[in-house]
Amino acid sequence: MKTRPRRLLAAPLAAAACAATSLLVASPSAAGGHGDDIADDPAVVERWSVIATRTIVENGHRPPVSTLYSAFASLAVHDAVAAVEGGFETYADQPRARRGSSPEAAAATAAYEVLVHYFPASATALRTDYDNELADVTAGRYGGVRAGRAAAATIIELREDDGIDAPVTLPPGDEPGEWVPTTPGMEMYAPWLGGVDPLLIRDADRFDPGAPPDLGSRRYAREFEEVKAYGARTGSVRTPEQTATATFWSANAVVQLQRALGDLAERRDLDIAETARAFALLDASTADALIVAWDQKLEHRFWRPQTAIREAAEDGNPLTTADATWEPLLPTPPYPDYPSGHATIIGAATETVAEVFGRRHVVLNVPSLVDGVDGRSYSRLDALDREAENARIWLGFHFRTAMEDANDLGHHVADWAAERYLEPTHRGHSGHR
Structure with missing residues (x-):
């Protein structure tokens, strides 16, 4: 798998400040000193996270890929x-803002510039969001816009030729244990993701989660029987509560x-710098973990329970029994079983x-x-x-090893x-760890 160490580049100041966006900003003299009149709304970070998700999904990307753009x-x-507020190390070299x-203007501008670069078809909606965001920002607007443009330009330059949309395919397998589409004509979703340059990690191989159980093993037979019994659309032994849990975790876990x-x-009560750091760690760690997961999916190409249960007569394991009509609770996602992308997302998020x-006294409210x-x-x-591990088994999507190894990943x-990244500096925050 191709990896690339993080490059630290000086932000192209003059070019970024005069970039393609034609925003009317206040003159440099309008920027005042730090004070109560400077817009400092931490919620701007989540607002643009929501806008990013909307934009990415509208452009046809599912969770594994949407996380990369997020x-x-x-x-x-x-x-x-961080260029404005200080307090945390930056991901790439950035000049201090004036x-x-x-x-707030820095955050909104950075998100806007990145999104409009990757999704020009959404430029009109994004511009409306951006103008609305900056409508009430007066003090410090020019400097914030300049800092946001510089940060966005640096990220965009760092990601040039990073492997997105590379021509990679995964042909259907023809041996027991190999992935085949569970829907006729379906292809693996975004196989190129496994070869994309990571954002944070330098050596993806060090995070190799392992391998699925051998088809002839007792462990495989136990996991086979578990998902066969609990993940079936009809005749399942799931309880109503287990079905509700499975349904809850059937949606976009990234969102x-x-x-x-x-x-x-x-x-x-995190401030804007702390909030921005939290979202950056969440999204970048999840994206990198999914890159590793997709690389492993391509390597192991392990079949999904739906295929395994229907074709159990061919697996060489005397402890498994085929059911040619077996179906999962919901349609199976279009990529191999091992390791689970969903469990990878959950593990990266809870660790972040x-x-x-x-790790203690944290209450996480997860919306449906x-x-x-x-x-x-x-x-x-x-x-x-x-719970999330169990849910995907109860959906009929995964064997247990695929869930446990992916969560650890x-x-x-x-x-x-x-x-290693975005750590507090001596100038400001001590963090909330």
């Missing part, structure tokens, strides 16, 4: 705010956890929360994205991990990243 925007937002710059992080940041807020299903609150992050990447 990370580009979040890292730019963090660097722009005194009195608006961190669920971004919103949960925003809620926690607000309840903990632990790194930012601590499914009509008629209530949101859930978790007072223990490991309980959230285990997410934790390891997020832990490694938080120890």
Whole structure:
């Protein structure tokens, strides 16, 4: 798998300040000193996270890929705010913003510039959001816009030729244990993701999660029987509560956890710099963990339970029995089983929360994205991990090893990243870890 160490580039100041966006900003003399008149709304970070998700989804990207673009925007937002506020290391080299710059204008501009670069078809909607965001920002507006443009330009330059949309395909397997589409004519979603340059990690191989169980093993047979019994659409042994849990975790986990992080940041009264850092760590760690997961999916190409159960007569394991009509609770996502992308997302997110807020006394409120299903609150992050693992088995999507190894993968990447990136500096924050 191709990896590339993080490059630290000087932001192209003059070019960024005069970039393509034709925004009417206040003159340099309008920027005042730090004070109560400088817009400093931490919620701007989550507002642009929501806008980013909307834009990315509208342009046809599912969670594994959407997280990558979210990370580009979040890292730019963090660097722009840090250039204004100080307190945390930046992801890439950034010049300090002029005194009195608006961190709110910096955050909004950074996100806007990244999103409009990658999604020009959404330029009109994004411009409306941007103009609305800056409508009430007067003091420090010029400096904030300049800082945001510089941060966005640096991220965009760093990601040139990073492997997005590379011509990679995964042909259907023809041997027992190999992935085949569960819907005729379906292809693997975004196989190129496994070869994209990571954002934070330098050596993806160090996060290799392992391998699925051998088809002839007792462990495989146990996991086979578990998902066959609990994940079936009809005739399942799931309880109503287990079905509700499975349904809750059937939606876009990236969005669920971004919103949960925003809620926690607000309840903990994080300032704009702390909030920007939390979102950047969440999105970048999740994106990198998914890159590793997709690389492993391409390597192992392990079949999904739906295929495995229907074709069990061919697996060579005397402890498994085929059911040619078996179907999962919901349609299976279009990529191999091992490791689980969903569990990777969950592990990276819960580890990020632990790194930012601590591992004890954390209540995470996760919203529901499914009509008629209530949101859930978790007072223990490991309980959230285990519930989400079970949920995907109860959906009929994964074998247990794919869930457990992927969750560990997410934790390891997020832990490694938080120890090395966006750390507090002596000038400001001590962090909330």
